[in-house]
Amino acid sequence: MDRLLEAVQQLINGVSLGSIYALIALGYTMVYGVLRFINFAHGDIYMLGAYSGYLLAPLFAHFFKFGEFDTFTAQNALFILSGAGLIMVLSMAICAVIGVLIERIAYRPLRERPRLNVLITAIGVSLFLQNMTQYRLGADPKAFPQLIPVHVVEGLGTLTVLTSQLAIILATVILLIILRLVVMRTKIGLAMRALSLNPTACSIMGVNNDVVISFTFALGSALAAAAGILVSMDSPSINPLMGNLPGIKAFVAAVLGGIGNIPGAALGGLIIGILETLVIAIGFPQWRDGIAFAVLIVILLFKPAGILGRVEREKV
């Protein structure tokens, strides 16, 4: 029974961690789907999301009483959640705009050029974002304000689940549902899917490719920003380089699930999160970062299309 409980505990930890990776991975996969391009700077959008929250929270701290609540109760839950939700939504909006701007300024002019050029540009953008943040706000870690009270959820017996973990999982589920609705039920979602299959046909059919691409960047950046806020609720120390490792791991997750495949990205994120938690649980915490690289190498060598992906043959 203990073993089972332990397993469930680690599973929850893994799913919580994996949700963060999933949210970031979705941005990679969607952009790759429409542009066949790996946005190296995507991990830094996640970082900017966290910093947006960090800078916005003080503006609303008085009204929403951030940090003044110790526990969730039936009375204050809605109020707390709306406060946190507002910060999250605002951060998502800000990062969506940043994402669109980056695409417009740095990537769009290079659309006809060799793949390599835009990859290098993305590296440049990533470095710029990190170092600019470092320069303006300092390289030292900052304390993320407490948006929701963090304590063990009651009524779960010996299972130690934090409210922040629960928030991460619930928020991710909601966001994934919204994403699914957008991609499957809206016109622009249809355009995104069509664009990932055949860009030329799309523009012939009257789709404004540029608008769809901008929208994709906005969507992906918003999700990454959400991840940044959520992870900061759980682990409140933020720093300008915080996007590097999660960014790489989320990229691996996207490749694992099949790059370009949206459910694949979510699946990949969960798997990586659970694997990483397992590695720590069985006693090798120093290899927690290495496991993602190991997965990457194995996947790329044996099944580059990923779990749910399709192989794209080059036409000869």
Place this chain on the structure above:
Amino acid sequence: MDSLLKLDNCTIRFGGLTAVANFSMEIRKRELVGLIGPNGAGKTTVFNMVTGVYRPTEGDVLLAGERLNGLKPYAITGKGIARTFQNIRLFSSLTVFDNVRAAFNLHLRHGPSHALIRGKAFLKEESDIENRTMELLKIFNLDRLREAMCKSLPYGDQRRLEIVRALATQPKLLLLDEPAAGMTPTEKSNLMRLIEFVQETFDISVLLVEHDMRVVMGICKRIYVLDHGVRIAEGPPEEIRRDPKVIEAYLGEEPGVGEGESER
């Protein structure tokens, strides 16, 4: 035995789709053979099967009796099969001269370590290759353009260069993938003469995959016809032109098989 290339009952399946089924073909030494068929018939698939891009699911590809199945493209070129590409794939950062010179890599006897030591033997071979490259370029009237970047050449010259480059690998069989695509009638006539010239001068066989009937009927001694992955006819041009199965396959595709050139 006069047989050079033999496809023995070859089938290629991609997942659930059968692209080519039970296809047999034979090309003899010094033969100019054509492979035609409506769009989507599987011509490119057969082409890629011979050049090693695809591996036949069933059946054998034989060159002078030797089985080529599963060999990588560069190995197949090593056995003596060279090709050109439908979309002209020249080496864009190399000059005309270097495009041809690069193709001599296949038979190079002095590799990287020799390039560093630069002994007499290495220098002699480099000089030989230079001379042979110049000879080839001269034969095809490209020698004056040797320092030019290939992207700056007119389309017809680019096509010619691609063929010269393929010839530098000293093939026994040359595969041409829709070489007449995008050419004017005059260019096509020149191309026809060029292909015949190549076949005779270099004493090789040529397999021509082409859409333009005038070109194919004009120079090929024998023609294979593919439709929906299956061979529907084989024989000299006069027979193919009159074959009812061939005409039916092309109905709706182009008006009249062999009567004037296609729209493309």
Place this chain on the structure above:
Amino acid sequence: MSRGPLSLMVGLVVCLGVSLFGENFIASNFAYYYDILITIGINIILATSLNLVNGYTGQFSLGHAGFMAIGAYASGSWSNHLDPVIFGVLGGPTNPLATNVGLFISMFFAGVLAAIAGFAVGVPSLRLKGDYLAIVTLGFGEIIRVAILNTDFLGASRGLSVIGSYTNLFWTFGSVVLCIYVVLGLVHSTYGRGFLTVRDDEVAAEAMGINTTKYKVLAFVVASFFAGVAGALYAHFKAFITPEGFNFFRSVDIVVIVILGGMGSTVGVTVAAVLLTILPEGLRALAHTQFVPPAYQGLLENRLILYSLLLITLMLTRPQGLFGDRTASKKRFVRSRETDG
């Protein structure tokens, strides 16, 4: 001897001459510039070797610092353990013969080890294209760094002190000369045209009988060898190394030089290496002059912000870099008259 190897010999002799007669003079009177000079040499080796992979062969590797790390740590620990033996045999650390022999063996060992690592990484990775290759090489670079970080006898996070021999101008610039010779010697030959074909069109290259994997791996191994040598030079120059000094940013540093110089131009990359080594120093000096308002001083000193802007601007305006449109193809190092050479 033909022209190529002759130039190599001449180059090495010149370096030896400068080092024998000028080393101590420069090192004591112009210590600051001496340091920059050595750093320039190391950067040239790193960049020109990476250029063979990224520039001439068109394979985007982002893990070059990993092989430098292997070279640095291998030679560092080798020297620490074996120099005392060599000194015992040839006589003390003040004997120039002993220190130079020690350094040479150490550098060679470093290069070979890095080359082996390059082979191990290259063979599985080089079948991947473009973005994927970049990420995998980045991953390997990080794995190497993390492995060193977790290895106690290499000093882990504390770092490694390198005792014994010290880098000098001869070994540094001698290696520069050798590296450039190898890269150019390879590329300017019929065999070497193969690298360029792999860059231009792999499918067509294969169709012309070129085993593209073999070329990619060879380029990668040669580049890794010299990265290892550069690492060894670095370790014996700084006398103290940490894993952090070989992280992803270091790889990016080198990539920026290659891009600025123009991928596929050894001359360009060499010039870029000089420029980008001097630039941070120059900017730092500039930041403290009266031309720059204090608010922007920090900006100028922040190398990475400027690098990132440089990268982005280059890609948008002049992706071929400084010397990129002088393609390798236009120069022919072998002329028909050389048969009697």
